[in-house]
Amino acid sequence: MTDAVLSQPSRSPFAMRHPSVLVFLVVLGLFTVAITVLSEGFGLGMISTSFVKTLGKTLCLCLVALAMDLVWGYCGILSLGHMAFFGIGGYAIGMWLMYERTRLIVVDSLAAAELPPTVQEISDGIATQIFGVVGASEFPPIWAVAHSLPLQLAAVVLVPGLLALIFGWLAFRSRVTGVYLSILTQAMTLALSLYLFQNDSGLRGNNGLSGLQNLPGLDDLPQSIVSVWFFWASALALGAGYLFCAWLVSGKFGSVIRAIRDDEARVRFLGYPVEGFKLLVFSVTAIIAGIAGALYYPQAGIINPAEIAPIASIYLAVWVAIGGRGRLYGAVIGAAFVSLLSTWFTGGQAPDLVLGPLVVQWVDWWTVLLGLSFVAVTLFAPKGIGGLFDLIADRRSPNRHGAALGPDPGALREREASE
Amino acid sequence: MNTLLEVSGVSVSFDGFKAINNLSFQIAEHELRAVIGPNGAGKTTFMDIITGKTRPDEGRVSYGDKSVSLLSLSESRIAQLGVGRKFQRPTVFEDQSVGDNLMMSLKKERGPFAVLVFRPSDKDRARVAELAEEIGLSGALDRKAGELSHGQKQWLEIGMLLAQEPRLLLVDEPAAGMTPAEREHTTDLLKAAAKTRAVVVVEHDMEFVRRLDCKVTVLHEGSVLAEGSIDHVTRNEEVIEVYLGR
Numbered sequence: 001m002t003d004a005v006l007s008q009p010s011r012s013p014f015a016m017r018h019p020s021v022l023v024f025l026v027v028l029g030l031f032t033v034a035i036t037v038l039s040e041g042f043g044l045g046m047i048s049t050s051f052v053k054t055l056g057k058t059l060c061l062c063l064v065a066l067a068m069d070l071v072w073g074y075c076g077i078l079s080l081g082h083m084a085f086f087g088i089g090g091y092a093i094g095m096w097l098m099y100e101r102t103r104l105i106v107v108d109s110l111a112a113a114e115l116p117p118t119v120q121e122i123s124d125g126i127a128t129q130i131f132g133v134v135g136a137s138e139f140p141p142i143w144a145v146a147h148s149l150p151l152q153l154a155a156v157v158l159v160p161g162l163l164a165l166i167f168g169w170l171a172f173r174s175r176v177t178g179v180y181l182s183i184l185t186q187a188m189t190l191a192l193s194l195y196l197f198q199n200d201s202g203l204r205g206n207n208g209l210s211g212l213q214n215l216p217g218l219d220d221l222p223q224s225i226v227s228v229w230f231f232w233a234s235a236l237a238l239g240a241g242y243l244f245c246a247w248l249v250s251g252k253f254g255s256v257i258r259a260i261r262d263d264e265a266r267v268r269f270l271g272y273p274v275e276g277f278k279l280l281v282f283s284v285t286a287i288i289a290g291i292a293g294a295l296y297y298p299q300a301g302i303i304n305p306a307e308i309a310p311i312a313s314i315y316l317a318v319w320v321a322i323g324g325r326g327r328l329y330g331a332v333i334g335a336a337f338v339s340l341l342s343t344w345f346t347g348g349q350a351p352d353l354v355l356g357p358l359v360v361q362w363v364d365w366w367t368v369l370l371g372l373s374f375v376a377v378t379l380f381a382p383k384g385i386g387g388l389f390d391l392i393a394d395r396r397s398p399n400r401h402g403a404a405l406g407p408d409p410g411a412l413r414e415r416e417a418s419e
Numbered sequence: 420m421n422t423l424l425e426v427s428g429v430s431v432s433f434d435g436f437k438a439i440n441n442l443s444f445q446i447a448e449h450e451l452r453a454v455i456g457p458n459g460a461g462k463t464t465f466m467d468i469i470t471g472k473t474r475p476d477e478g479r480v481s482y483g484d485k486s487v488s489l490l491s492l493s494e495s496r497i498a499q500l501g502v503g504r505k506f507q508r509p510t511v512f513e514d515q516s517v518g519d520n521l522m523m524s525l526k527k528e529r530g531p532f533a534v535l536v537f538r539p540s541d542k543d544r545a546r547v548a549e550l551a552e553e554i555g556l557s558g559a560l561d562r563k564a565g566e567l568s569h570g571q572k573q574w575l576e577i578g579m580l581l582a583q584e585p586r587l588l589l590v591d592e593p594a595a596g597m598t599p600a601e602r603e604h605t606t607d608l609l610k611a612a613a614k615t616r617a618v619v620v621v622e623h624d625m626e627f628v629r630r631l632d633c634k635v636t637v638l639h640e641g642s643v644l645a646e647g648s649i650d651h652v653t654r655n656e657e658v659i660e661v662y663l664g665r
Contacts, residue, residue, distance in 0.1 A: 253535045255523045259512045266510045269470060270583065271498035271529045280531045 014247065021246045024329055025239055032235040039231075041224035052227045053299045054343055058336050059234035060296035061319070063241045065335035066328060067285035067292070068316050070245055073325030074254065075281045076261030078178075081167075081185035083312035084192050085160035085286040089293030090303040091196075092159060094209035095143060096152035097298060100216035102129045103147070133207050140202030156294040157287050164286030165279065172275040172282075177264065189310045196305035208304025212297055230299045237295055238332075241288055245328050248284075257281055258326075318374045324386025333385050342366065421484070423448045423617045424587055429468060429478030430641075438464040439475065440641035448586070451613035453628045453649075454621045456638035457662050462621045463507070465638065466589050470504050471497045482587070499529055503585030507592045509572035513565030517556055517575060520564050521547045524582035546582075554578035555604065570601040577608055588618045594627045606630050625653075637662065 014021070037043040039052050064086050071077050106125035110117040117125075128137045145151035171184055199205035215226060248254065259267045260274055268274050297303045316335075323334015344350055345366035353360035362369075377384055426444040430437065439461045446452050456462050467473035469480060471494040480489045482500065489497055498504075512520050525543060528534070539547075551557040554574040559567065564575055573593060580588055590609065594602045609631065612618050622628050628635060628649060635652050637644045639662070645655045652658050 248535070251535075252523060252537045252539075253531070255512075255515060255519050256534055258514060259523060262512055262514055263510055265472075265494075266506070266512075268494040269498050269504050270524055270579070271495050272534075273493070273495045273529060273531070276531045277534075280535075 014250075018246055018250060020329055021243065024242055024332070028235055028239050028242075032232065035231060036228060039224065039228050041222065041226075041228045049224045049227045052224075052231055054340075056227065056231035056234045056299045057296050058339055059231070059238045060292045060299070061339050062332040062335045063234070063238045063292035063295075064289045064316060065319050065323070065331040066238075066241050066245050067288040068320045069323075069325055069328060069331035070248065070288075071281055071285040072317065073320060073327070073331065074249055074261065075257040075278060076264075077278060077282060078182045078317065079185045079282065079285075080182050080310060080313040080317065081189040082285065082289045083316050084189040084308050085164065085289035086293035086296070087192075087303065087305075087308035087312075088160045088163070089156045089290030090297030090300075090307070091203060091209065092152055092155040092290070093294040094212050094297055094303050095146040095203075096149050097212045097214075097216065098130060098209050099126065099143070099146040100149070101211060101214055102126045104216055105129070131204065134199040134205050136199075140200075142202040153294075156290050160286040160290035161283050164283040168279045168282040172278045175275075186310045186313070189308060189313055193305045193308040193310070196308060203305075206304055206306075208302055208307075209297075210302040212303065213299065213301035215298075227299065230295065234295050234299075237291060241291075242328060242332070245288075249328070253277075318370065321374060322377050322384050324384030327386045329389075330384055330386025337385065338370070342370070345369075421448050422446070423450075424469065424480070424482050425486070426465075426469070427479050429475045429480065431464060431468065431473060431475040437641055439468065442478070442638075442642050444636065444643065446587070446617050446619060448617055449613065449615065451610065451618045451631060451633040452620070453631055453633055453635045454619060454638060455623070455625070455628055455635060455662070456644075459640075460638040461641040462638055463591065464641075466504060466591060466619075466621065469497075469587075469589060470494060470502060495529065498583070498585075501584070501586035503580040503583045503588045505576050505580055505588070505590045505593065507595060509569065509576050511564040511567075511572050511575050511579065513563065515564060516561050517551065517564055517567070518547055518560040520575060520579055521550050521560075521582050524579035526582065526584040550578045550582055553581070554608070570597045573597065573601075573605065574608070577605070577612075581612060586616050588612060588616055590618065590620045592622055593620065594622065594624055602627060603630075 016022070035047070035052060035055060038046040040047070040049050041052075064082060068079070068082050071079050071082065103122065103126050106122055106129060107117070110121065110125065123139070124137065127139050131137060131139075139146075145155070167185075167188055171181055176184060195201050196203055197206050203209065213223065213226070215221070218226070249257070256267065256272055257277055259270075260272075260277060264274055315338075319334040319338045320331045321334070322338055323332065324330025345362040348363055350362040350366075352362070353365075381387055383390065422445050424444075424446050426442060429439055429442045431439045442461070442465065444465075454462055454465070464473060468475050469489065471489060471492055474490065481487060482489050482502070487500065489500075489502075492500070512523070515523075522539060522543065525546060527537065548557060548560070551560055554577060556567075556571060556575060556578070559571070564572065567575060573596075577590075577593070580590075593605050593609065597605060606627070609618055609620060613633075620628075620631060622631075632649075634647065635649050636646045637652050637655075637658050639657075644661065645652045645658050
């Protein structure tokens with residue numbers, strides 16, 4: 001994708017100019033069809049509903065990893081706060097799901113009464129149901145639009161976007177960069193998580209929002225069907241997100257943000273307002289993260305403030321690093337590979353490793369293994385898993401452009417230099 | 420000729436050390452000027468002030484037909500007004516192709532949204548090809564800038580500056596680390612550039628300056644020591660003492 005500005009003819013379709021996008025979309029499409037055919041809800045029933053949900057959630061994690069790759073791998077901003085935007089997206093959709101479902105239950109139960117219930121009675125009933133667990137019986141102001149699906153959907157996009165815009169404006173304007181910016185984003189994440197842990201935050205404190213897997217009004221529909229719906233939606237979102245990110249990084253915009261990553265000061269002297277570019281990338285990726293979260297949590301069924309804890313954002317960075325940052329498919333591969341492996345190891349399915357007297361139980365040791373592989377990838381394979389594709393591509397068609405490297409004949413050839 | 424840039428009475432100090440001391444400097448449009456001076460004379464700080472990287476403690480810097488003050492503008496605004504800068508070490512974007520480097524530098528709208536929807540026209544491509552020709556890199560458009568030799572990177576950076584179509588070009592030690600043949604090419608590039616814009620060359624190497632054949636400003640301890648033709652300044656007693664006589 002690097003030479004897109006010049007070398008390729010401009011009139012061929014976008015996917016043709018970027019074969020990796022086409023390959024990705026085809027693979028994603030085939031995967032979606034295969035899972036649908038194997039699912040309980042729509043096909044042969046060879047894979048369980050809970051596994052369909054795991055796969056659907058994994059697709060959402062791939063989407064947020066794409067966002068992370070854009071902001072970190074391409075633009076060089078190591079944000080340790082994108083899982084906070086992911087969580088906000090989840091909370092925003094969770095509020096509507098919980099409100100609407102509780103409302104139906106309350107209306108149902110009040111229907112038996114002799115007098116038809118008043119609006120106030122219904123509202124109080126819902127509030128008691130939802131907030132009884134934190135000892136409150138009134139709706140906090142933050143739930144003002146929870147009754148409206150369109151408004152809560154708007155919140156999925158707007159709240160992460162605006163938060164990122166404000167935070168980014170403050171941080172980038174003061175030229176906070178590098179590790180200091182990472183620490184700031186992490187502080188933001190921690191602050192948000194601690195705030196949500198409080199019972200009077202209005203979002204049920206450490207209980208979080210639950211029962212999100214049930215779609216209001218569709219109680220009769222089995223989870224086996226709903227899970228496939230969400231799987232489709234996640235696959236669609238990932239495909240659209242991939243196309244969007246590929247479009248974003250393909251042209252001059254991609255050139256400029258990679259240039260910002262490599263030498264921010266130089267880009268300023270070219271006349272580009274670096275802060276504006278960073279702000280745009282930061283906010284757009286926050287929105288992508290919010291959308292991914294809004295698809296993830298209905299499949300997970302529950303969201304609580306622990307999901308927003310800084311460690312989640314660090315994991316996100318680890319996935320992208322292991323997958324290979326600075327290439328979109330690398331982020332997707334990293335997120336899918338590591339999160340599925342993590343599910344396997346922590347699910348207790350992995351056999352214990354017996355090393356003489358030491359028994360390695362993966363549930364406990366998995367994070368150690370993950371940490372070690374992160375260090376190993378950083379030190380020995382900075383291109384990550386995605387780097388393997390370079391090896392394959394190089395073997396098939398060494399991209400020499402027919403030129404010697406140096407001014408003299410016999411100077412290093414490109415192949416040697418890339419090693 | 421009209422004055423393009425006027426720096427007057429500028430001082431700046433870092434932790435009590437006066438890097439620039441009441442410096443005044445003027446350059447006309449389409450003028451080629453060499454700035455020389457020993458290490459620590461304030462040459463780089465002088466460029467930092469003009470390009471907005473360093474804010475002076477006092478003094479004025481005005482630029483262009485309307486004598487805009489550059490002191491309150493950001494680096495990117497100043498660059499958009501037509502001040503281009505080449506650094507001492509070649510700074511090109513090594514991870515990107517020569518073509519992408521040039522395309523990024525072409526004079527266009529610089530805002531993020533304008534860049535987002537930008538797609539190069541045939542004219543833009545032709546202009547990039549033309550620039551590559553000028554800097555002797557037309558065969559290397561698709562190669563990564565990181566693969567170029569040191570001298571080629573210097574030229575690429577000069578090409579990127581020309582692509583910006585600046586009215587004032589600040590060039591920091593362009594000939595550093597170049598072979599004699601490369602130096603000659605660089606001199607030609609700079610002389611050609613100065614036909615259509617003002618060019619300030621900061622240089623160490625007296626031979627290179629002589630070949631530029633232009634007015635010379637000698638900096639010493641943050642202010643102007645002498646100004647005039649190369650023969651004029653090299654005969655100046657003070658200049659010989661602080662710079663040449665060592």
